[in-house]
Amino acid sequence: MPDPDPSGPQRPLERVGVSNSQYTQHSQFETYEAYGPYAPYQPPGYGGYDLHDAQTLGYGVPGAYEDTYRPAYEAAETPETPLPRQAGSAAGEDAPAPAARAGAGTGRRRRAARRRKARYIELPDGSMRRLLPQALVVAFLAGGTTAFVAKDKAIELNVDGKPRTLHTFADDVTELLSQENVDVGAHDVIAPAPGTSIRSGDEVVVQYGRPVRLTIDGHRREVWTTAHTVQEALEEMGVRAQGAYLSAARSRAIGRAGLSLDVRTERSVTVMADGHARTVRTNAATVHEVVEEAGISLRGEDTTSVPADSFPRDGQTVTVLRVTGTKEIREEEIPFKTQRTEDPSLFKGTEVVDRAGQPGLRRITYSLRIVNGVRQKPRLAGTEVVREPQPQVVKVGTKSLPTSVRGADHLNWKGLAACESGGRAHAVDPSGTYGGLYQLEARTWQSLGGSGRPQDASAEEQTLRAKKLYVRRGSSPWPHCGARLHG
Known part of the structure; x- marks a missing residue:
């Protein structure tokens, strides 16, 4: 079989279970990288022979060369055939002729490659033990890379209308937002919902809530919206805006701080x-x-x-x-108040008016209206005080009354009082001349030391004055009832 064409595609020698770096560092093998994948095996000490110039004999030509390849498991039983120069040196023989060397060049290259492959697979026990942990590390890193790639996700994150594509290892929406430092509040809208697991290719949308202090037809309330403009907010809240008055333009943007909006529908x-x-x-x-x-x-x-x-x-x-009408003015009295002062010169129970009171005067204005031809009830339009009232001053006696009058205490004064006034201390006759229990005249009363009128004094004082009158004039002041004094 002819040698492969060096200019055509070439496949590197197969290496089983060991990396390139391990192969080149192993002291028992020839340096693979120094010769390339199909370079001839050329150990040192070949005496200047150029193996590339040797004649290549066809495969299967009798006597061209002997195939000395042995499997790796036979290496211990069959000693490896030495190279021509090594064999000659060992036996003391001369090196073979150049023609023989040229015929055996191609065969030696193939056998050398097979020996390297066999040795590469069947490493000595000590070398295999050194390479095995490194192989495990390589396998572990290969598995970790697969897991790393599997955890990576391509996610489209849209925050308040601004989309971007990113790669993340987050497992759910909450973790993704935390990694991207996206703060959300109670009025923000997140889709999918927080806590939802995510996969590569998913889209996560965050829409920030904005407060709108909305007044619709006089009714005020605060609402939250994710709309970015006034028009979008009105549509979201279902407000009928056709023909309505808006305090802000429909195209006005709504910032994160919100705005105040007054809407008056038609x-x-x-x-x-x-x-x-x-x-x-x-x-x-x-x-x-x-x-x-x-x-x-x-x-x-x-x-x-x-x-x-x-x-x-x-x-x-x-x-x-339609209102028409006039005004009407009326005057009303303001009642006076009574002030009482103690007077030690008067007996207890006696009150005397020292200064008479005088009522005040108030002017009141009323509005008389006719509404759509119908007269309405007068309405108070205003008041004005024309004269202040003057209080009445009354003196109240505090002097103790005597208990008796000599010569009159034994008489029947209750019987006389019952006959004259029916026993009523404030009784006055129809003419107004006589008053009190004993129907005394005011002039007679005052002559007895009384003040004011007898009917204004207490019953005790009236009896005292009547006893004094009896001592002076007997029962003559009571011609009709005087006999009761002795009955």
């Missing part, structure tokens, strides 16, 4: 005025604006059936009230 409001009804479509903020949009003017005291500054509701009817 409503239908009916305005009743001067006997006519007008229905308008509006997004006005107040009833007053709706009335103006309906082309109705308010004059003087004109007003509306609902507060003019209130928010108009859809389907609401607002009535304009």
